[in-house]
Amino acid sequence: MSNDLRHRRSLRSVLAVGAASAALLCAAAGPAAAAQSPGQKIADALRTSPVYVDPSLSAAVDAADQRALVQQIQQSHLPIRVVLVPLVEGDNWAGKPEQLTEVVHDRMGGGPAILITPGGFTDDIEARAWPTHSHQAENAAASVYFDDSMKGAGLAKRISRAIDVIKAGNGDQVYQRLTAHLGTPSSRPSGSGTPKSPTGQATSPVVRIVALAAGPVLVVAAGWLLLRRRSRLRDFGTPFALPRSVFAAAHKADEDGLRERAGEEVVRLGEESRAATGDPAAVERALDAYAAAGTVLDRARGVPDLAGVFALVAEGRAALSPAPAALPLCFFHPLHGPAARRIPWRPLGRREQLRVAACDTCLRAVRARRAPEVLTDRLDGHVVPYFEVPAEQSLWAATGYGSLLAGDSLTVRVQRGDFTRTLP
Template identity: 65%
Template sequence: MCTDLLHPAGPQRASATARRLRRAVALGAASVALLCCTAATGAAAESPGQKIADALRRSPVHVDPSLTSAVDAEQQRELLARIRRTQLPIRVALVPLVEGDSWGGKPEQLAEVVHDRMGGGPSLLITLGKYPEDIAAREWPLGAHQAFHAAAAVFFQKDMKGAGPAKRVARAIDLIEAGNGDTVYARATAGLGTPKPTQDTGNGAGAKAASAPGSPFARLLSLVVGPVLLLAAVGLLLRRRSRLRDLSIPFALPRSVFAAARQADEAGVA
């Protein structure tokens, strides 16, 4: 006589075991799929550049939530309308820039990453700059609309002193549209760092003193002492800025120092 007929519970146990195995396999497959989806989502969330690029695809003006009090919804709409009137591939990405962030605190690094995430091609991106009350612009191809100087010039224009980021970006957009950023920058920075003329006492002594050739020793001394004093002054300013930053006190560099930094940036761009 067949054993299965003598023990009918045997087939039932085998069937139950098979069902448990199928459930275990299905559960394992679902877990693997869930882990893959979670990993993909996490990878996307870990790319700030991709997040900004996606936002700029939806609208050419992107403002980080932490800056919406400085650039509100109405101001964003005005910037959007201004960009559309230019008919240029201008985009604005206003996000905080600090040392140690995804861009190393460098606006040019932010611009390059976002441009790459958007697939490249001719475009122009305006961001916040390295310094307080500063904005920056980068364009592809380089120099097509003189955007670098157009954005840099805004900092030095007297009527932009104390203006908010929305007004500064709007001014930069206007200069980019005009295509004369180089000229405006040169005019705005003219005279920065130049020595003041010697005051005349009324008898021409001041003019004579200013035009006197001086001794070779004096000229040599000025060549040595001048750079040393300049380096000491810059070091003092940077040290003071670091201390004030620790105390959470705002600090503004002299515009002549800012101009020198801009010249270094231009050398790097060139």
């Protein structure tokens, strides 16, 4: 009996030690497992399969759909990955497809890749490629939204269609074909007196791209700005809906109110810059932006210049922020605030594209095929979209309030005199 008792005690001791060891191992592994970010979880899953579907979307893209997409991707021999997660305001990606793709691509270790995700709107999908625009992936995915044969198709079929176009490598051509007939150029009202730019004379980059051989015309849409099909086009005095915002109105009281608000923001930026204790170079950039904003504010001639003050203040605040570089203000209407993402902008009748920053409001308008509000200016007595003003007359037309700059800043442009040279 004594030997049996000792045996049972020994067995209990072994089990106790084993349980304690297991508990310690679980405790040690717990924080590491809990620390795995959503982006890392998706990246790890993509190393096993090129298609990741969040459980909440498994009804829309079931196991059979996933297998078919995997096979299609493998046959394409391209670094395509599909990431299907619900995107809502306040989630890990702030509801933004580009933030999701940026994080996942980084967690995957970078390198060549094409990530397909849900878009920011119903029935929309997006693609992001590294290197940028490789295999014309962005337009390949964008074209699906405008493909009548895809109307009512499920998410899996729309993604499959995008993969087909990406594999073919003709996304730009397909996008152009599907959108070319959705709007037509609208001539400027007669008697506008808008002069043609002499050969060699500098004009806004946007104007140079959208100029048509038939003569001076305005563009009905910018980028994906597409008017509703099978409906009569409204006869706008300009090809964009005139801003209803008080900031873009031509009334003096509204302009005075905007000027006062701009002054408050400049003062606040100066206070924040002088109180900042971070990277000296970043603080210096913020102070430079503060000085540039003050220069523009002091000599602002109207709403477009005051909008430039806000754009410069945004540059200064971005310099002080520890967050990744922010997008500039909305290209179409900078007083809408910071842009949500960049979109390809192909003026009608042209093959060339720009990538401009657009706010959520303008994105919704563009995707709904409605004209977004644009900031207007005056040219030869006529109200026109601000970017129709020749570049030598407007810093804002030349830069798109930051959207058209590459490796430069509005602050630098003001410092070197680009703004003051446009003054009478």
